[in-house]
Amino acid sequence: MLTRVGERVVAGVVFRKEGQKMELKWFLWKGRKLEIKKTTYVWRERDGRELIRRFVVTDGKDLYELSYRQEGLMWFLEAVETDG
Amino acid sequence: MDRVVMYIDMDAYFASVEQASRPYLRGKPVAVVGSGKRTVIVASSYEAKRFGIKTGMTKGEAIRKLPSLVFVEGRNNKYVDTCVRIHEILLRYTPEVEICSIDEFFADLTGSLLLFPSPADVAVAVKREIGEQFGITCSVGIAPNKLVAKIAGELGKPDGLVAVEKDDVERFMEGLPVESIPGIGRKMGAALKALGITLCRELRDFPVSVLRRRFGIWGDYLSFMARGIDPFRAQDPGGLPKSIGHSMTFEKNIGDRMMIRARLLELSEMVARRLRKEKVVAKGFSLTLRYPDFTTFTKRITLPFYAPGGRMIYETVTALLDSVRLKDAVRLLGVSAFNVRRFAANPSLFGGLDREERLWRAVDDVNDAFGECSLHPATTLLCARRHWVISPAYRPHKSYPYRRQ
Ligand SMILES: [Mg+2]
Numbered sequence: 001m002l003t004r005v006g007e008r009v010v011a012g013v014v015f016r017k018e019g020q021k022m023e024l025k026w027f028l029w030k031g032r033k034l035e036i037k038k039t040t041y042v043w044r045e046r047d048g049r050e051l052i053r054r055f056v057v058t059d060g061k062d063l064y065e066l067s068y069r070q071e072g073l074m075w076f077l078e079a080v081e082t083d084g
Numbered sequence: 085m086d087r088v089v090m091y092i093d094m095d096a097y098f099a100s101v102e103q104a105s106r107p108y109l110r111g112k113p114v115a116v117v118g119s120g121k122r123t124v125i126v127a128s129s130y131e132a133k134r135f136g137i138k139t140g141m142t143k144g145e146a147i148r149k150l151p152s153l154v155f156v157e158g159r160n161n162k163y164v165d166t167c168v169r170i171h172e173i174l175l176r177y178t179p180e181v182e183i184c185s186i187d188e189f190f191a192d193l194t195g196s197l198l199l200f201p202s203p204a205d206v207a208v209a210v211k212r213e214i215g216e217q218f219g220i221t222c223s224v225g226i227a228p229n230k231l232v233a234k235i236a237g238e239l240g241k242p243d244g245l246v247a248v249e250k251d252d253v254e255r256f257m258e259g260l261p262v263e264s265i266p267g268i269g270r271k272m273g274a275a276l277k278a279l280g281i282t283l284c285r286e287l288r289d290f291p292v293s294v295l296r297r298r299f300g301i302w303g304d305y306l307s308f309m310a311r312g313i314d315p316f317r318a319q320d321p322g323g324l325p326k327s328i329g330h331s332m333t334f335e336k337n338i339g340d341r342m343m344i345r346a347r348l349l350e351l352s353e354m355v356a357r358r359l360r361k362e363k364v365v366a367k368g369f370s371l372t373l374r375y376p377d378f379t380t381f382t383k384r385i386t387l388p389f390y391a392p393g394g395r396m397i398y399e400t401v402t403a404l405l406d407s408v409r410l411k412d413a414v415r416l417l418g419v420s421a422f423n424v425r426r427f428a429a430n431p432s433l434f435g436g437l438d439r440e441e442r443l444w445r446a447v448d449d450v451n452d453a454f455g456e457c458s459l460h461p462a463t464t465l466l467c468a469r470r471h472w473v474i475s476p477a478y479r480p481h482k483s484y485p486y487r488r489q
Contacts, residue, residue, distance in 0.1 A: 040107060041219070048458060056105045
């Protein structure tokens with residue numbers, strides 16, 4: 001089931017390859033720290049002038065879609081998807 | 085040096101991307117649909133195809149066929165960005181890459197073979213990179229020309245790699261059904277069958293004069309293609325599109341003529357933008373309407389001149405609309421342009437392009453930089469923002485924003 005969230009979150013990221021690749025490690029949501037096991041998909045989008053990077057990640061249980069807005073250096077949890 | 089062309093086609097592209105993003109969908113029958121209630125299937129996974137799920141089916145039809153089918157909403161940006169990145173991968177092997185649809189590419193490897201041991205090595209490397217980066221598979225065909233490369237690629241689906249050497253082309257073609265030749269559809273297939281032709285070998289051995297009498301110039305093309313010779317090689321590689329069109333299905337049927345006109349303006353601008361991108365102009369236009377009971381009809385008109393832009397297209401299709409007595413609200417509208425020719429900038433009397441032309445160029449530039457529909461005619465605000473899944477024929481514009489800076 002897909003649930004839209006759209007909340008700002010704090011995230012831990014490792015930058016690799018001179019900023020070419022961002023690896024999401026964890027994020028804080030609802031007072032919990034969610035450790036990311038795997039990034040399943042990454043893509044880029046444009047919103048007007050702004051570049052948005054989108055990440056689908058999993059903590060081993062559920063899927064989370066996060067977005068990173070380059071302009072304000074902000075992370076958002078866009079949606080949570082639970083199996084079934 | 086002999087020419088070597090590689091054809092790369094993603095397997096069940098949109099569905100594979102969704103399965104890669106959502107591991108729980110892997111191995112399951114998946115159909116990608118638009119976000120509306122009335123959307124149709126735009127792509128399906130191999131697990132779904134096996135049960136007869138096809139592109140264009142409505143959700144209802146598909147569920148009846150396969151109750152366990154999982155629907156996922158398509159995300160255009162995801163597929164476009166992946167296409168751009170696959171293009172970037174290919175460009176590392178050769179500068180001559182042609183994007184022929186959102187998930188198909190031709191890469192001319194002729195000049196790259198000094199750097200790589202063999203075309204098959206390039207194919208294996210490309211397949212591995214695409215697999216590692218996106219978690220999807222693709223099928224590759226390698227041959228002396230685009231025609232045979234594409235046929236070989238299709239033959240290996242899914243996850244295949246089929247290479248045809250120059251000397252093997254004729255033998256490779258012989259046993260294939262004529263329908264494996266791109267461009268031979270069900271209709272042409274049936275016409276050939278009436279002549280007793282079902283295999284490429286039979287088509288090859290058939291007298292060209294008879295084919296020509298039956299199909300015109302296509303008769304000659306068919307005879308060439310059956311031998312694995314690409315008759316379009318000598319032509320402009322891009323070729324002229326036969327027609328360029330857009331259509332949309334609405335969440336709610338539209339009965340109000342003003343709303344229909346607003347949609348037509350939107351569609352006309354979309355078509356005009358595509359015409360500008362392809363650098364062509366058209367003089368034939370058509371309007372397609374579909375009623376809630378699915379009866380569909382199309383009205384066409386050919387103008388005595390090539391229409392310069394969206395406004396003219398809009399005026400032409402609204403004139404077509406006015407000539408129709410609507411018997412009900414409509415669920416789908418489509419606008420397309422045909423009878424196209426290359427656009428040659430026609431310097432007006434005072435030099436340069438005319439005002440309207442310049443305006444639309446500027447609008448195109450803004451939309452290229454800031455994303456589709458950043459700037460659009462105010463009348464189209466009447467249309468609630470809709471989300472439709474991109475057509476597989478879509479090609480990202482060359483100056484796609486990511487490649488700008
Ligand atoms: Mg494909």
